Amino acid sequence: MDFRTHLQADEQQIFECQMQSQASYDLTQHERRSANYKPNIWKHSFLKSLDSKYHGDDYKRQSQKLIEDVKNMMFVKxxxxxxxxxxxxxxxxxxxxxxxxxxxxxxxxxxxxxxxxxxxxxxxxxxxxxxxxxxxxxxxxxxxxxxxxxxxxxxxxxxxxxxxxxxxxxxxxxxxxxxxxxxxxxxxxxxxxxxxxxxxxxxxxxxxxxxxxxxxxxxxxxxxxxxxxxxxxxxxxxxxxxxxNTILIELAKLNFNMVQAKLQKDLREASKWWNNLGLTQHLNFARDRLVECFMCAVGLNFQPDYTSFRIWLTKVVNLVLIIDDVYDIYGSLEELKRFTNAVDRWDVGETEELPECMKICFQVLYNTTCEIAHEIEEENGWNQVLPQLRKVVLT
Missing domain, CATH: 1.50.10.130 (Terpene synthase, N-terminal domain)
Structure with missing residues (x-):
């Protein structure tokens, strides 16, 4: 997400409004805009109910048997x-x-x-x-x-x-x-x-x-x-x-159901994170599109072993949408300058004079980035992940 690009675009938009109205723009009385986004159709209660029987050990053993059959009967012969x-x-x-x-x-x-x-x-x-x-x-x-x-x-x-x-x-x-x-x-x-x-x-x-x-x-x-x-x-x-070969089709069907079961579990976890944040209550002007963000992550990698990647990316893309709407819809020019400065400095204290919803937005960005960095370090044994993630945020 390029904060500076958003800022420049917002400045241009405000300038055009000034020229059209031939009136000065009072930043202290900034009128909040709305994009009239359609409501989110994916309720947390529904996502929480998603479940599948295809994650048990019996199905894993059945899948492994079919995999060995395909190796022996098809690749070898x-x-x-x-x-x-x-x-x-x-x-x-x-x-x-x-x-x-x-x-x-x-x-x-x-x-x-x-x-x-x-x-x-x-x-x-x-x-x-x-x-x-x-x-x-x-x-x-x-x-x-x-x-x-x-x-x-x-x-x-x-x-x-x-x-x-x-x-x-x-x-x-x-x-x-x-x-x-x-x-x-x-x-x-x-x-x-x-x-x-x-x-x-x-x-x-x-x-x-x-x-x-x-x-x-x-x-x-x-x-x-x-x-x-x-x-x-x-x-x-x-x-x-x-x-x-019918064995290959049987394996494909079973694998599809098992992968879907894993993806549903990942989506439940992502939905729990998003629901617990309660961000939609404070940012009613922004898009609420968790499932769509999750599908973007699935598109990049659907393999069962990449749960962490999917959840991390879902969180990041979701926050990109929120911050995009902060810049394009909600914030005044002066507020966006302060928000950008807070991101540049990576300092929660820089948001003190911002509206409450923008404070919350930055706090969630800050906390989520730190949490992802910590999880990556824990899973992979890497060091100094946070500075690299901050660079991604800034660019």
């Missing part, structure tokens, strides 16, 4: 490179990568090594395979040259027309093109051509799941979507696909 890439792709979409990090790395290391040492074996006439190879390795951080798509381009640098009717290949190519880096012009051309080809395809004539994937990709490409929010949809789609 899947030798074909295309099938291995498809397996990694499905596991990623089903939100299961944290259970198979070692196996995925070993598989992709082998595929990348073979391709690098024997470039002649690459299937240059198979658009789907080449695009899948580029996408999966690119997503996992491997360096892959877009030049491997050269065989699919004509002399004018556009996709050969013979490939445009391959909807499955076009779909994978479109997703792969979204990983383009600056200067990779061939991927920009591929993206434009594949998008047109997919839009021109006759969705009604496609197999049901493929049609859904095409519509899904054209609405918003996968790399721009929040991964966890798409897992349930992928489970439903792959459940109807006879080519996907």
């Amino acid at each position: 899947t030798e074909n490179s295309i099938a291995q890439l498809e397996l990694v792709d499905i596991i990623t979409k089903l939100g299961l990568t944290n259970h198979f990090e070692k196996e995925i790395k070993e598989t992709l290391d082998t595929i990348a090594s073979v391709e690098n040492n024997n470039p002649c074996i690459r299937v240059t006439d198979d658009l789907y395979t080449t695009a899948l190879y580029f996408k999966i390795l690119g997503q996992q951080g491997y360096k892959v040259s877009p030049d491997l798509f050269g065989g699919f381009m004509d002399e004018e640098g556009t996709l050969k027309k013979s490939h445009l009717s391959d909807v499955k290949g076009m779909l994978e190519l479109f997703e792969a093109s979204n990983l383009a880096l600056e200067g990779e012009d061939i991927l920009d051309e591929i993206k434009a051509s594949s998008m047109v080809a997919l839009r021109d395809s006759n969705i009604c004539d496609l197999e049901n799941n493929l049609a859904k994937h095409v519509v899904h990709a054209l609405e918003l490409s996968s790399h721009r979507r929040v991964r966890w929010f798409n897992v349930k949809g992928h489970i439903d789609a792959y459940e109807k696909d006879n080519h996907v």
Whole structure:
């Protein structure tokens, strides 16, 4: 949150009001504004009631059994490179990568090594395979040259027309093109051509799941979507696909329910913190959006082991919204200068002449930042975390 930027914007707004009214602005009689935000629909009583049976030891044992089955039956017995890439792709979409990090790395290391040492074996006439190879390795951080798509381009640098009717290949190519880096012009051309080809395809004539994937990709490409929010949809789609192992689907369903149970528990804890603060009673002009802030944290990391990260980030984003409204809606120019000075000095005493709600706001910011710093130090054994968090607040 950039306090100085807010201050400059507020000064400009006040100046414009002065010019329009041709009257001086009396800071001692500052009229409080309102953004007329809609009320929060997520009540604490409801969030407190969230519960799930999927956090017991029985489900953990069942999950571990399925994980071992997938390792033994799928990773060990899947030798074909295309099938291995498809397996990694499905596991990623089903939100299961944290259970198979070692196996995925070993598989992709082998595929990348073979391709690098024997470039002649690459299937240059198979658009789907080449695009899948580029996408999966690119997503996992491997360096892959877009030049491997050269065989699919004509002399004018556009996709050969013979490939445009391959909807499955076009779909994978479109997703792969979204990983383009600056200067990779061939991927920009591929993206434009594949998008047109997919839009021109006759969705009604496609197999049901493929049609859904095409519509899904054209609405918003996968790399721009929040991964966890798409897992349930992928489970439903792959459940109807006879080519996907039923054990993998069973694991995905169980894992989804277990992760949801963990996220509900995290949300209950965050809601308890927010409710105990009682800040909404004093800051009725500001947004009350705890659940939305929590969903931002889930979007960055939904894995069960990252509870602390999600709760810390939820608190920070929530306070960012509150302070943003203090600057944009509530405070007068003089009050905002004092508030900014208090943050710069990190001194509660600097807020003495501010309105009560702004005092409370700074006190919550101060206390929460110190608490998060202490928890980080306790969990990780780090030192001097608070000065670093203060720098984040100031910038």
